[in-house]
Amino acid sequence: MIKEFRLPDLGEGLTESEILSWKVDVGDTVSLNQVIAEVETAKAVVELPSPFAGVIKELHEQPGSVVEVGKPIVSFEVADDAGASPSTPSGAMAAGDLAAGAREPVVELPKREPNLVGYGAVVERSGRPARRPRNFAPVGERVETRPVESQATAVEPVESKPAGTIPAERPRSTPPVRKLAKDLGVDLVQVRGTGPGGLITREDVQEFAGQAEQLAPPMEGQAPAGGTGAVERETRTPIKGVRKLTAAAMVHSAFTAPHATEFLTVDVTPSLDLLARLKNSREFAGIKLTPLTLAAKAVLVALHRNPALNSRWDEENQEIVTFNYVNLGIAAATPRGLTVPNIKDAETLALRQLAQALTALAETARAGKTTPADLAGGTISITNIGVFGIDAGTPILNPGEAAILGLGAVRTMPWEYRGEVALRQVLTLSLSFDHRLVDGEQGSRFLADVGAILAEPGMVLTMV
Incomplete structure (x- = not known):
């Protein structure tokens, strides 16, 4: 069965942490208490031990991501209590169910369940999914995407969608990347994400900004791009x-x-x-x-x-x-x-x-x-x-x-x-x-x- 590990409350009253590094990768077999990641809070670097023994199924966040407490960061494939193998989760749906558009079930952790680091964030009883689904439309209904032909081309007006369709969500990115995009004046809707699941990375934003700057005419008093002696006039560092x-x-x-x-x-x-x-x-x-x-x-x-x-x-x-x-x-x-x-x-x-x-x-x-x-x-x-x-x-x-x-x-x-x-x-x-x-x-x-x-x-x- 699939179990999600949510970023725990580290006992400091903090609301977010930054993923510094992963000590594991997808497909790795881990044991209970094995260190799987290093996270940086506002006070210290903390090693996160694994709350489960099993196989790493998915890493939901990349190093450098700032994650809110209570958000899932890693999924495990573990054996259920009945002795089922990790590859056959208890209560797994048939292939036909998935073909019909059913989603993989999300396992909810009990409210304020104690773990090896602290107490998990409060899980609200609103019936809301534990995490945002990776697919924005039901299986079988494809959301059309197309690459930006020219970085200097303005974004076309969004056409009205037929009734019954699900609109695509805003581009996926992390808070530091959104801050960088704001500082550089980049509209994330125009950026094509190269990270896992279409995640927009810092490199994507910087590359887009660089291409847009090359296409834009130089401002008065500004050295042309690619000229000798061109130096960044400012360096911005996220406050975290x-x-x-x-x-x-x-x-x-x-x-x-x-x-x-x-x-x-x-x-x-x-x-x-x-x-x-x-x-x-x-x-x-x-x-x-x-x-x-x-x-x-x-x-x-x-x-x-x-x-x-x-x-x-x-x-x-x-x-x-x-x-x-x-x-x-x-x-x-x-x-x-x-x-x-x-x-x-x-x-x-x-x-x-x-x-x-x-x-x-x-x-x-x-x-x-x-x-x-x-x-x-x-x-x-x-x-x-x-x-x-x-x-x-x-x-x-x-x-x-x-x-x-x-x-x-x-x-x-x-x-x-x-x-x-x-x-x-x-x-x-x-x-x-x-x-x-x-x-x-x-x-x-x-x-x-x-x-x-x-x-x-x-x-x-x-x-x-």
Whole structure:
């Protein structure tokens, strides 16, 4: 029998995902839990395991397609409960039925059926088919199509159809392709799809636009097509995935939480000396230690004395929620965009464990393997802008958090030291906080505590 696997709700409250790649092809035999695809949500790349054991019958979407939750993405041919072979579905129709125009039955999944990734989208009880049929007219009644003879020819008026016929649906394409066509001024009705089932691909749209541009007369001041030095004046990139979520989150944060930012420049020479000694010690052999390691530990210690910075504004219940644990977020620049995974219960970790957790977090983020669980539940964050040679900035809060600390570049600078001017290792700290939750005094005390620990690591003994 044929079973459809619909794109599941991945537990993030998201409505769509992009198919990055298929790990299987039509005709492949798969086992239960075998990874069949990689999809990108607005937060992370997720591997989809197979909910069935059987044979891949059809891949409904191509890599690069943005699919709404609840839409079918793959069909399986599986054995029924009665023991029928995969090639003979239970209750299959006779060949004569198909010849008479009957459609292949669509198997509906139960409403909110749990699967290996999450819960499927709600299936409405409207009697509507689970997916749009691939054929737009009944079997035996052919819809006439003809190639576009000239790309510059205008679309002819649609003739009225005889009564009783089913009009062809709009050309099949994915949302990114429709966006590209809109940007290029291409009417998809004129484009001939070369993808599976007549699907219009990006290449089809780009080829059509290129042919139309060659046939059109050049505009004033525009170099003729094919001329030397012809360069695209604009490049348009669809807003999706991590970039889309980041943009929405930053706009929401900037216009919801009243930001305040404070700066503190600190002589961190003693911290760098400590790191050098730790790297040569047996306990930290093979452990990656950086100024971020000590800054993260300093934040955890300072939060113990200034808990207001580890809180959240609950607008719905009109409450301030103060966390008694710290999920420390670390902003990470990845090929997919900015992500902020967090270290759960970071306050319980010793310096060695914290250093290992930071290394693992960075490696996972760079590999694009950060999970939605790693990105959720952060309580305070650090962004290390110093790795890009930046001294200071005004970081925007991660939504739902009260504060974020920016760590600047460490520079050798003239500095007052023991009554004289000496070359010292100096960095600037930038603290942004939600002024609804954190008063200026509280933010200042927290930043001063972090700075004091980095200026003299031994000060931590006076704070715990």
